[in-house]
Amino acid sequence: MERTEIAALGEFGLIDHLTKNIEIQNASTIVGVGDDAAVIDHFGKQTVITNDLLIEGVHFDLMYTPLRHLGYKSIVVNLSDIYAMNATPTQVVLGLAFSNRFSLEALDEFYEGVYAACEKYGVDLIGGDTASSQKGFIISCTAIGEVTPDRYVKRNGARKGDLLCVSGDLGGAYLGLTLLEREKQIFLENPKIQPDLEGEKYVVGRILKPEARKDIIDFLAQQEIIPSSMIDVSDGLSSEILHLCKQSKVGAVLYEEKIPIAEASRLAAYKFHLDPTACALSGGEDYELLFTIAQDDYEKITTTEMISVIGYITDDEAGSQIYTKGGNKHPITAQGWNAFK
């Protein structure tokens, strides 16, 4: 395999190389890559903006993460935040830092994934920064979207009686990560053993190549539903429910039996002697959408299997509770970030 040192191009040669094939997809992109800043035109619309920082060794492990997938995921996790505002992503800005361990070919692979995601979601890469790092790969992505002033959805609009809904299924990404971590340990102990990922394609795909739920936003628009509150599930269902409740000053009831978990995730959980529900509640990175809707909108969402009603909103005083399959009631507790320490 070829290896071109980045230093052979210099910073500006590198930027030219990485951005020379960009094709602008949005009329609102006036000035893209190549100036001090990009220019976006948003007549009568509002701009939505979000930022994520991904650090090698903390957020991803290059031992089992193909760079192409990492590039794809870097974009997708940011777009997920834009969709969680009920907005349409239009542009991304990408900052990258890397040590001389990375060749030009490695960066090209990363950017292939970036461009694949940009194309799939119709967003323009309009700028960024490249820097050297002493160690590791660091990704900073800022996504920009647009929404009309009457349509954006915050976390604080949930009202008593609203239905609590979630898209897709949960827990898969955490199980994929668990599997990859196990295979890594086996490989480190005995490099001759090939990874056994047969039958685990689903959960591995959930962690390595997540998608943002554009389809849910499109469906809600088509059904003329504006959720009363919405958040994307990046830290686990418990943590996200508590965010919505705290910001909306309400409580919630969640039914364990209603939490959508894919059959493949369930099987993977049993293999690791893990509780599938715990994986859904506390495992992160599913990038599904959690939202609340008025009861009047219930009929409209029964036409799709992409959305599950998992509970409802209560008074603030009632707190947030989960009813287990066994008929018990427990307070929902935040795990998320600190759970993985």
Place this chain on the structure above:
Amino acid sequence: MERTEIAALGEFGLIDHLTKNIEIQNASTIVGVGDDAAVIDHFGKQTVITNDLLIEGVHFDLMYTPLRHLGYKSIVVNLSDIYAMNATPTQVVLGLAFSNRFSLEALDEFYEGVYAACEKYGVDLIGGDTASSQKGFIISCTAIGEVTPDRYVKRNGARKGDLLCVSGDLGGAYLGLTLLEREKQIFLENPKIQPDLEGEKYVVGRILKPEARKDIIDFLAQQEIIPSSMIDVSDGLSSEILHLCKQSKVGAVLYEEKIPIAEASRLAAYKFHLDPTACALSGGEDYELLFTIAQDDYEKITTTEMISVIGYITDDEAGSQIYTKGGNKHPITAQGWNAFK
């Protein structure tokens, strides 16, 4: 001195702590910190956006950079890019990653600088991301600004005969860095020797606490001058002139004797046996504005001492040349990024 571990707060407690005192300064800031994304309203204006990544050990050295100054500078260097588009910065998004070496008090100090810069330049901090890093402090800043469609200034509009102008003075930041690096080496060899920064306040201030040239943008607007091209001087004058020329497909003539260099920078250069002109040409981080204006606008800029005319724009074929004080002519060569390897 108190030391609170970040882990004691958790991610969300930390974000609450760091952002609880934010006061929104711009009417266009609709949703700020605390949701999946921020929302900005820009009726009839265009949005300008830029991003910078700053890495400990590469872009800054915490041994001689106070965290408060670092926070201030992180914002300012991004605003400088917005001003270089002739736009007004309005919002910033800040991503931070740090190891457990940093306490809450250290982060507070950093944010003090961030908020001081936001206040001074009238921008709103509207979101971001905090993450842990295995090692070192990583800062990702995205700045957003606005401009009316007929006023933004790109790098590619310089025309033959235009005057080449620069704000303030150059080379000081590089000399400040050189001084701090020298004092660091002396300290490492003998920790008992106190740093000797007497009389060097100016150059040290240039590297540790740069300002963005809002005043120049205000002056140009007041004089009704729209530059034909503009860029901020972050990599050194040579590199920036070559950027403008390449993107505008023109050449340039630069007069060494016209390059503005502060007396304090000149003295510091002599002390280190460095050529002050070389420091201005190839030293970075001055964050001045380099721009071109039509000859007809010349009279208007003579009313200020903040702007120096340092040369003029020629045909592309003529290339970019510097006339030295000794009467010689040399092609301008890019240094910038690679010069400091």
